[in-house]
Amino acid sequence: MKPNILLLCIDSLKADSIFDENKTSLTPNIDFLINNGISCRQAITSTDYTITSIASIFNSQFPIDAGVKKEKNFNVLEKNNLLESLRNCNYNIYATIPKSFFKLGINFEFDNINTSYEDSGHKFYLSLDLGEEILKNLRSNEFKEPWAYYIHLNDLHQGTNLPEEFNEEKFGDGMYDKKISGIDIWIGKILKNINIENTIIVLFSDHGDYVRNISTKYKTVNFEFSKLRTISWKIGKKIPSFLEPIKRKIDLKAKDILFKQKLKEIKQELTSHEKRNLNLQRSDYERRLYDDIVHIPIIFAGHNFSKKSIVEQIRSIDIFPTLTEILKISIDQNKIQGQSIVPLFYGKKVDEQPAYMESSIYAISDEFKEPTKPVIGIRTLQYKYFRKIKDPSEKYLFDLINDPKEERNISESNPDIIEKMEKIIQKIRDKMKSSDSKKMTKEETERVEKELKKLGYI
Amino acid sequence: MIDGGRLDRAKKSPIFNELKSKSTFFSQPITYGPHTISAMHAVFSGSYGIRTGTNSYWSTYQFKKEKFKTITEYLKEEQYHTCADIVNELVIPRQGFDEFYIHDEYKDDLTQRHQKLLHEMKKISEEQKKFFLYVQYSNIHTTISEEVLKVYNNFSEEYFKNKKVNEQRYDNLFHSAEKYLNKILKTISELDLFKNSLILIMSDHGISTGEKIGERAYGAFCYDYTLRTFAYFIGDRFISKEISQQVRTIDFMPTILDYFNIPTDAKYEKMDGVSLLPLIEGQSYDERIAFSETGNPLNGKAPPKEPNIKSIRTTKWKLIINEYNNTRELYNLEEDPDEENNLAEKGLEIEQTLWLEFLKIINNS
Numbered sequence: 146m147k148p149n150i151l152l153l154c155i156d157s158l159k160a161d162s163i164f165d166e167n168k169t170s171l172t173p174n175i176d177f178l179i180n181n182g183i184s185c186r187q188a189i190t191s192t193d194y195t196i197t198s199i200a201s202i203f204n205s206q207f208p209i210d211a212g213v214k215k216e217k218n219f220n221v222l223e224k225n226n227l228l229e230s231l232r233n234c235n236y237n238i239y240a241t242i243p244k245s246f247f248k249l250g251i252n253f254e255f256d257n258i259n260t261s262y263e264d265s266g267h268k269f270y271l272s273l274d275l276g277e278e279i280l281k282n283l284r285s286n287e288f289k290e291p292w293a294y295y296i297h298l299n300d301l302h303q304g305t306n307l308p309e310e311f312n313e314e315k316f317g318d319g320m321y322d323k324k325i326s327g328i329d330i331w332i333g334k335i336l337k338n339i340n341i342e343n344t345i346i347v348l349f350s351d352h353g354d355y356v357r358n359i360s361t362k363y364k365t366v367n368f369e370f371s372k373l374r375t376i377s378w379k380i381g382k383k384i385p386s387f388l389e390p391i392k393r394k395i396d397l398k399a400k401d402i403l404f405k406q407k408l409k410e411i412k413q414e415l416t417s418h419e420k421r422n423l424n425l426q427r428s429d430y431e432r433r434l435y436d437d438i439v440h441i442p443i444i445f446a447g448h449n450f451s452k453k454s455i456v457e458q459i460r461s462i463d464i465f466p467t468l469t470e471i472l473k474i475s476i477d478q479n480k481i482q483g484q485s486i487v488p489l490f491y492g493k494k495v496d497e498q499p500a501y502m503e504s505s506i507y508a509i510s511d512e513f514k515e516p517t518k519p520v521i522g523i524r525t526l527q528y529k530y531f532r533k534i535k536d537p538s539e540k541y542l543f544d545l546i547n548d549p550k551e552e553r554n555i556s557e558s559n560p561d562i563i564e565k566m567e568k569i570i571q572k573i574r575d576k577m578k579s580s581d582s583k584k585m586t587k588e589e590t591e592r593v594e595k596e597l598k599k600l601g602y603i
Numbered sequence: 604m605i606d607g608g609r610l611d612r613a614k615k616s617p618i619f620n621e622l623k624s625k626s627t628f629f630s631q632p633i634t635y636g637p638h639t640i641s642a643m644h645a646v647f648s649g650s651y652g653i654r655t656g657t658n659s660y661w662s663t664y665q666f667k668k669e670k671f672k673t674i675t676e677y678l679k680e681e682q683y684h685t686c687a688d689i690v691n692e693l694v695i696p697r698q699g700f701d702e703f704y705i706h707d708e709y710k711d712d713l714t715q716r717h718q719k720l721l722h723e724m725k726k727i728s729e730e731q732k733k734f735f736l737y738v739q740y741s742n743i744h745t746t747i748s749e750e751v752l753k754v755y756n757n758f759s760e761e762y763f764k765n766k767k768v769n770e771q772r773y774d775n776l777f778h779s780a781e782k783y784l785n786k787i788l789k790t791i792s793e794l795d796l797f798k799n800s801l802i803l804i805m806s807d808h809g810i811s812t813g814e815k816i817g818e819r820a821y822g823a824f825c826y827d828y829t830l831r832t833f834a835y836f837i838g839d840r841f842i843s844k845e846i847s848q849q850v851r852t853i854d855f856m857p858t859i860l861d862y863f864n865i866p867t868d869a870k871y872e873k874m875d876g877v878s879l880l881p882l883i884e885g886q887s888y889d890e891r892i893a894f895s896e897t898g899n900p901l902n903g904k905a906p907p908k909e910p911n912i913k914s915i916r917t918t919k920w921k922l923i924i925n926e927y928n929n930t931r932e933l934y935n936l937e938e939d940p941d942e943e944n945n946l947a948e949k950g951l952e953i954e955q956t957l958w959l960e961f962l963k964i965i966n967n968s
Contacts, residue, residue, distance in 0.1 A: 521966065534963075535963065535967070536963075537959045537966075570966070574965070574966065575909075585665065589664045590661075593660075593661055593663065593693065596693050597661075597906075599691065600690070600691055600693075601747075601748030601749070601752040601753055602638075602660055602752070602822070602905070602906060603904065603906075
């Protein structure tokens, strides 16, 4: 009998928030998955933006010009995406995802009726109706086996509130960690309502985030979401889009002033990584591809999996071919860019593939009159490289082994490494472009060949 | 369009120099592709083939017509009657043409044929209609094809040892092109078609006479003897002057649109080229980088499907990136116009600057 598949995406979840020994969140259920499954400790997402990331995962393709605006009713999912491949093998495909996803390009006909939830209010929806809705789906007769159920939880997203029930020290040091604890409780409830032995659970994230809270033995600094920010965010939402460039300028200036003021109040020395986390926002005008954003967790659990940690670098685009290998589904390997990591489950070697990354639509859209600053980059286990697309002189190179917090930019003194990384970027983009361009038919090729012979070129 | 017209010959030609006195002469337009197919698709779309899809001998049918609008389509929408006479269906984008003729390069007398077309266009203009006529003088190409392309390969000792013969051959061909041009210009004058017209006389690329072993004609390398072309714009707003700073042939289309106040269509991709009218009219104008690329067949019998040599150029410097063997070439074009002294990897800052410009173009494509 085919196993069911639970695709559980926790938006904005960072890898170290659940894998780090010193984490402060309370996650017995996620820990259960780690202890009974395969945890990928060095998984890298393709982008900092949800829709592009999800498309990248389900298509097993790197984004190119991530999320450049297309016409209405466009679909970010390719014809032979993961969900379609599962459907072709008689899986029933269900979803509980934010309503906005359909407008933003996730156009897939799921088999359940209530596929979405209203997500415009930035709330901890699990504690409202969402959690119970998911459990109801799992208990109901509507879900026919074998099923694949995609759940996308926005409860950890920047700006969501923290329910009072989780606002205790035991749930974590800051708001981010406390919310993870709250989500973990619901993961526990979900696990109780499925047959774990007959379900492949894939827990993953679309991207990470900057966490505005430092809590160590020696320092405690918390810049997390304040009431003032909530109010200014609500006001910002009401500003018409043609004033967006002015709004961004004011926002940047205000943030800069506030941050400098707050830093003055702190009597402690902060590292550049700490300052970065306190100051930056994922949706900032200036994008970066630090590990805080691109280093995500991926866990394969349930079914027949035993505990294993994979420390080799893998990419989120590898999820699709890995699942299809586990399920023995054949797919057209020419249409995907990921590779199956099943050999790593058994301790075999797999060639490390570089992770290509791009920042998102809101950094390259022409809607914003200001010059925008998107970045592209490559990550290997040893190095992280990224640079501005429009101004390649602004570049960043980090030695991830000796500088895992990415605090020392060594780009100026390592032009040869940069050259290697640029060649990798070019190779990947050339391959993407050639698969994007219209392929010649046999008749066209023959016709061209005939004409080129006439012209004397062949 | 004089297929294979070399700039150095145009500069020495009395016919072209007379033309210069009636036109704005560009003596440094750089083609995107040193062969007709990619060169002219770039001219017709105002954009590099790296974006439009036509970046090689093979990729006429890969032109992204839903994303890039051609000058012909723009003019057609402005009620122009559009007509082309060319050597082969692959050489320009067909969309927008009312009449699209392919001449027999071996049998047809191009002078008579194009004079006849001019007469037909005259009749159309007498019916109060506007017209766009594109004619290709392909005779230089035809003889080079017969006497060089089909006889030698890119490394034939016999060819490269006889540079004088090659030059004489080319001079004879260019002389025929001058005679053709002279007659065409005379016909235009007789028909009174200089009035109220924009006339562009240009070349798509140059042709080797044996300057570099590895290229017997064109399309294998990105050196200036093939990249550097000529262009003469005749019209009411084009005063007699020479513009010697670098421009790109992709700039011609936006210039024509600007001349006729035709707005660009926002439903299509933005062009890479920019209007040269400000430069022509003496306003401030920043030199733009010229990007070119081609596919060197190396030891193969046919050009490759994708380019493997790229070039980034300014008036003073050129960086060539040989992707097929991972080498680079850097030339100071002012001091070394024959591109003989390779300054790459000698730590010159300009190399890094041009490399970054190359990355911008590649990654913005």
